[in-house]
Amino acid sequence: MMKVAVIGANGKIGQHLVEQMQHAKTHEVIAVVRKEAQQKALQERGLTAKLADLEGPVSELKSLLKDVDAVVFTAGSGGNTGDDKTLLVDLDGAVKTIEAAEASGVKRFVMVSAWQSNNRENWAEDLRPYYAAKHYADRELMRSKLSWTIVRPGALTDEEATGKVVVGDSLAPGTVPREDVASVLRRCLDENGTEFRAFDLMAGESEVEQSLQSMKEMA
């Protein structure tokens, strides 16, 4: 059993992930959020919830991650703020969390990225600044001393989970339910062979577990 900090636990993927983890009881989950009201709501549901400001200093994030074994980073500034926040949260906030994780002795780091963030040629024109932020956060993570996994989902939907996905180095564009993304993130924590891998993720034909295992065979 690991102590897992979910950064961005109030996000749409984060909410699914925290709920799944609370239900599964495989690991101890710490839900990390930005606002006190969010923290209170999570605590009322019996979860351990902590506050963090991704625009604050690394030292605060380091304290937050004390005794934590694994981090899932699913925070983002979202579509309603400007690209100043894209730079300060999606990029710098992510990298500060990586630095804090390294400094705190965290072993495992699972990053929610975006389809083909590794490949500038596939960045959608109107989302290029967002992709650039994710791209450089991912590059910093890959160079860290953490056991990283980078999950690059396609267009996110609120459809119900199917439990069926496809993963790969370079998938065609598509969609994937947030609830299924959460299942993949959770499974990455337990599946040997997902460390030091970055992959696209879409709705597909295979069970999550089977998809991640097939990736191991591709390695």
Added chain:
Amino acid sequence: MMKVAVIGANGKIGQHLVEQMQHAKTHEVIAVVRKEAQQKALQERGLTAKLADLEGPVSELKSLLKDVDAVVFTAGSGGNTGDDKTLLVDLDGAVKTIEAAEASGVKRFVMVSAWQSNNRENWAEDLRPYYAAKHYADRELMRSKLSWTIVRPGALTDEEATGKVVVGDSLAPGTVPREDVASVLRRCLDENGTEFRAFDLMAGESEVEQSLQSMKEMA
């Protein structure tokens, strides 16, 4: 004599640099600009000028840098555009230039950064997104296989050059004329001991050459 590409040759620092290099004749200069009118104006002054779009593909930048020995990167999106351009030009444009330089066999890369871009604690509140972009571009450069130098000037002024500066790992905030920054960039191309160094730069008491040599002794 090296063939030196100045990226951002129409910028305020770039203009000084290109003029100084044309006058000094120590190296062959290629002035790289974004607009045809800028290119034409430079050509009319007897300079070799080329067009480049830092938001375009790496392949185009790679062609541009064919047979080039050194790059000085002094391009920036400037204060009149949004942080989307900060991400796409100051960060991604810089890193694409670094990648193109590596792929083209360029040896030397001198980057114009900003005072204390290496140290989040010193980032001015209203310029944090800009600093973040410079910070990550610098990090990518330091990890490249190029012989890099990162110059981090303080607040830039249009005052006349004094020829006197101070450099250091962590200087107090201050100002420096753009014309003096250009002299430092030019001198970095020739001064052994500036490779693999990043330093703050302000107006000061010592000649440019002497300042850069003193840094070598500090190493």
